[in-house]
Amino acid sequence: MSRLAKGRLPKQSEDFPSWYVEVVKQAGMAEHGLAKGTMIIKPHGYAVWEYIQRALDDRFKATGHANVYFPLFIPEKLLAREAEHVEGFAPELAVVTHGGGEVLEEPLVVRPTSEAIIWTTYGKWMQSYRDLPLLYNQWANVVRWEKRTRLFLRTTEFLWQEGHTAHATLDEAQEEVLRMLDVYREVAEDVCAVPVLAGRKTAAEKFAGADTTFTIEGLMRDGKALQCGTSHNLGQNFSKAYDVQFLNRDGEQEYAWGTSWGLSTRMVGGVIMTHGDDKGLRLPPAIAPVQVVVVPIYKSDDERSGILEVAGKMRDALAGNGVRVRLDDRDQHRPGFKFSEWELKGVPIRIEIGPRDVASDQVVCVDRVVGDKRQLATSEAIASMASLLDGVQRALYEQATAFREANTHEVSSYDDFTDGIEEQGGFWVGGWCGDPACEAKVTEDTKATIRLLPIEREDPGEACLVCGKPGLERATWGKAY
RNA sequence: CGGGAUGUGGCGCAGCUUGGUUAGCGCGCGGCGUUUGGGACGCCGAGGUCGCCGGUUCGAAUCCGGCCAUCCCGACCA
Numbered sequence: 001m002s003r004l005a006k007g008r009l010p011k012q013s014e015d016f017p018s019w020y021v022e023v024v025k026q027a028g029m030a031e032h033g034l035a036k037g038t039m040i041i042k043p044h045g046y047a048v049w050e051y052i053q054r055a056l057d058d059r060f061k062a063t064g065h066a067n068v069y070f071p072l073f074i075p076e077k078l079l080a081r082e083a084e085h086v087e088g089f090a091p092e093l094a095v096v097t098h099g100g101g102e103v104l105e106e107p108l109v110v111r112p113t114s115e116a117i118i119w120t121t122y123g124k125w126m127q128s129y130r131d132l133p134l135l136y137n138q139w140a141n142v143v144r145w146e147k148r149t150r151l152f153l154r155t156t157e158f159l160w161q162e163g164h165t166a167h168a169t170l171d172e173a174q175e176e177v178l179r180m181l182d183v184y185r186e187v188a189e190d191v192c193a194v195p196v197l198a199g200r201k202t203a204a205e206k207f208a209g210a211d212t213t214f215t216i217e218g219l220m221r222d223g224k225a226l227q228c229g230t231s232h233n234l235g236q237n238f239s240k241a242y243d244v245q246f247l248n249r250d251g252e253q254e255y256a257w258g259t260s261w262g263l264s265t266r267m268v269g270g271v272i273m274t275h276g277d278d279k280g281l282r283l284p285p286a287i288a289p290v291q292v293v294v295v296p297i298y299k300s301d302d303e304r305s306g307i308l309e310v311a312g313k314m315r316d317a318l319a320g321n322g323v324r325v326r327l328d329d330r331d332q333h334r335p336g337f338k339f340s341e342w343e344l345k346g347v348p349i350r351i352e353i354g355p356r357d358v359a360s361d362q363v364v365c366v367d368r369v370v371g372d373k374r375q376l377a378t379s380e381a382i383a384s385m386a387s388l389l390d391g392v393q394r395a396l397y398e399q400a401t402a403f404r405e406a407n408t409h410e411v412s413s414y415d416d417f418t419d420g421i422e423e424q425g426g427f428w429v430g431g432w433c434g435d436p437a438c439e440a441k442v443t444e445d446t447k448a449t450i451r452l453l454p455i456e457r458e459d460p461g462e463a464c465l466v467c468g469k470p471g472l473e474r475a476t477w478g479k480a481y
Numbered sequence: 482c483g484g485g486a487u488g489u490g491g492c493g494c495a496g497c498u499u500g501g502u503u504a505g506c507g508c509g510c511g512g513c514g515u516u517u518g519g520g521a522c523g524c525c526g527a528g529g530u531c532g533c534c535g536g537u538u539c540g541a542a543u544c545c546g547g548c549c550a551u552c553c554c555g556a557c558c559a
Contacts, residue, residue, distance in 0.1 A: 008520095017553085036551065088559065113559070147482075147557055154558075207559040230559070262559085297518050304517090336519035354518055364518080 009344075012278050016222040023272060024151045027281050027345050037149035037156035041265070044345060045152075047289035048268050049159065053139065055191040055286070056161060056263060059183045065135045065163060070117050072141070073108040079116045082241035088208020089113070092144040094156075110143040115209060115234070115260060118164045119242040126166065126256060128247040133176070134166040152269030153226070153481050160264035166256040168248060170235070173257035177233045178455065180261040181214045184229035192267065193284040193397040194218045194274045195404055196228055197427070197476060199452030204436055207260075211235035217451045217478070219404045220273035223425020225451045225478035228270050234258035269481075274400050281346025282368055284396050285389040291324040292385065293342045297335050297354030304331075311353045314363065317382045323389070343368060348392040351381060369395045414465055417477070421448050427478050431471025433464035441466055442477060451478045 009026065010018040024030050029045035032038070041049065057067070076095065080086045094110040097103060111117065122134060143157045163180060167173040181198055188196045196216035206213035210232035218226045239245070239255040248254045275282040285291045296311040298304040311327055318325040326347075328338050335352070342350055352364040363381050366373045369392050376384070407426030411417045421428050432438060432450065442465075443449055453473045460471035 021553095032551080034551085085559090092558070144558080148555080201559095205559090210559080213559075227559090232559080260559095295518095299517060331517095334517045334519085334521060336517085336521085338520090339518095340520050352518070356518080 009278060009280060012221065012276065019276075019278075020269075020273060021151065023276055023280055023344075024269075029268070029272070029281075030151050032151070035156070037146060039151055039155045039157070039265075041159075044289055045268060048271065048283065048287050049265055051287035051289075052187065052192065052263075052267055053161070055187045056183070057137075057139075059187065060137050060161075060163065063135075063179060063183065065137045065165075068136045068138050069140070070111075070114050070121070070138060072111055074111050074114075074117045076107045076109050078120060079109050081116065082209050082238055084237070085115065085209035085241075089144075092146060094143045094145055111140070112142055112144045113260075113262070114138065114140070114142075114162055114164065115238055116242070119238040119244055119258070122164075122166050122239075122256070123242055123244040126244065126246045129168045129249055132166060132168045132246060132256065133172060134164075135176075136165065137161055137163040150269075150481075152272070153266055155265075158264050158266065160262050163259070163261045165259045166239070166244070167259070168246065168254075168257070170257050173235075173259050174233055177212075177214060177231045177259045177261070180259070181216065181229075181231040181455075184216050184231065184261070184263055187263075188216055188218065188228055188267070188270075189397065191284070191286045192271050192274075193286070193393055193400060194228065194267075194270055195397060195401040197452055198455065199476065200455055201230075201452065202436075202439060202450050202475075204439055205449060207232045209234060209237055210260075211237065214455065215452055217476075217480075218270050218274055219407060219427060219478070220270070220481070221276070221403065222273070223407055223479070225427065225480040226266070226270045226273065227451075227480065228267055229261070229263035231261035232259060234260060275396050276346075279340075280344030282396060283346035283348060285348045285393045288346065288348055289324065290326045290342075290345070290347045291389055292318055292326075292349045292351060293338075293347045294318075294325060294327045294351045294353060295335055295338050295342075296327070296329060297352055299355070303355055307353060307355065307358060310358050314351060314353065314378065314382070318385055321382065321385065323385050349385070349388055367392060369399070411465065412462055417465055418442075418446050421446050421477065421479065425479055427451070427476050429474065429476050430465040431460035431462040432473045432475035433467055433469045434472035435464075435467065435469075438464055438466035446477075446479070448477045448479045450475045451480060452476050 009022050012019040028042050030039050030041050033040050089112045093112060096108040125134060126132060139161050141157055141159050145156060146154050149155050165176050185196055185198050188194045196218045198216050201213040201215055212233045214231045216228045218228050220226055236255040236257060238258050244256050245253045246256055272281060294311050294315050296307045298307045308329055315325050315327040348368050350366045357363050362375050362377050364373055365376050365381055409420060409428050411428050411430045417428050439450055453475055458474045460474035462471050464471050
């Protein structure tokens with residue numbers, strides 16, 4: 001809000017970071033907490049998260065998972081058992097050393113993720129292959145002491161779900177990993193209208209403790225990539241670290257095969273940066289807390305009561321059809337103010353009802369995505385609202401997809417690549433020899449990273465973009481949040 | 482961790498260089514009235530230990546010292 005005219009946002013194209021922060025605040029999504037890097041999620045932001053939660057949770061249940069809850073605190077020693085895991089997370093742990101006014105004998109770590117506590121417990125829950133698979137998820141908060149934080153995108157404490165499963169075979173585990181990756185893809189694309197690429201992380205980018213990490217990656221409107229969700233094949237790393245064995249069909253003790261997968265409140269940031277424009281948020285109807293706002297327009301008190309009555313009927317009719325509708329009957333604001341405010345908050349469709357409309361039994365209907373104003377008969381507005389909302393949902397997805405396609409480039413020359421990614425951002429696809437040194441060189445030269453590789457390795461059919469040796473993988477590079 | 486800022490009613494800021502009596506302004510908030518088809522206006526009103534601690538001084542938002550906290554950029558980041 002500082003240095004800005006009243007109620008104005010910075011232009012997205014001129015200062016994306018400022019635009020983002022101001023949209024988050026002005027739209028009432030979130031604000032900074034008192035401790036560094038923490039976030040207060042406000043009603044509008046939390047409601048969006050709740051719709052994402054519900055979409056995920058329904059799919060988790062439909063794929064055979066149940067919810068559980070594990071404790072926030074983890075004995076420090078427990079975390080240390082998986083070497084790569086502890087090394088990966090050690091720098092960003094919050095550790096509790098005091099409790100009840102006394103120094104704790106053993107410090108407690110505030111979970112940065114729950115593999116340690118869950119795998120310790122899973123050992124008690126399985127005896128034989130008949131107990132498997134264990135298919136559990138938890139909705140929780142986790143804490144990672146990041147140096148650099150941003151509302152929704154990287155906060156010290158964040159909300160997420162973490163699925164943790166144990167299987168009798170590697171094949172089953174791998175199937176699970178890809179099944180949940182696809183759930184993420186579906187929720188991102190069909191619910192959040194955020195087109196994503198699904199793929200596999202390089203060794204350098206994978207989760208600390210996983211054999212393989214899979215990811216969905218979106219492309220934000222500033223040309224930077226956002227990792228929206230990850231699904232990990234843990235192999236037997238955690239079962240070995242926490243000694244989790246079961247008796248297999250052949251009567252032998254075997255370490256269980258694990259997966260974990262998570263999607264966080266970061267996704268809300270992804271929605272904001274994928275769809276938002278200079279006027280503010282544009283929320284996909286599937287996750288919009290308010291899908292339709294009805295704004296009454298009147299000049300006198302006499303008009304007011306009549307208009308509000310008609311507007312109230314419109315609200316009731318839409319609500320009766322299952323539409324999330326709000327009648328903005330605040331008398332202290334004029335229509336123009338309300339228009340701007342609801343646009344800022346990203347409401348997909350606005351209905352205006354004034355004296356002229358009442359006289360002719362129609363309403364003005366304005367679409368947040370295309371922005372066109374049209375007059376509809378009252379009955380038609382009610383009857384067609386579901387399809388109008390579908391249209392907005394589809395239009396957002398199509399616009400975002402078109403943006404990503406326009407900003408995805410096949411490249412074979414290293415100079416074209418480094419110049420291009422510097423100037424335009426976006427996804428750059430080319431060959432990679434598989435050598436971590438080449439991967440690191442790109443990051444050093446451009447700050448870009450390999451966002452993903454195909455789920456199954458593909459022959460790129462061309463040389464490594466960096467060193468010119470035969471390509472082993474088809475890599476997608478990008479600068480990321 | 483490096484660099485740059487900031488801390489003054491709910492929010493955004495000014496005042497500090499050059500110390501001085503009731504610490505201002507805009508927005509917002511409450512009341513009344515006029516307004517209402519793209520961010521209305523008038524009048525009245527409420528609201529502040531000037532981040533914290535100490536020092537200098539007759540007197541500190543202002544000068545000095547220390548501390549704390551947050552934000553931004555970067556490095557780091559499953």
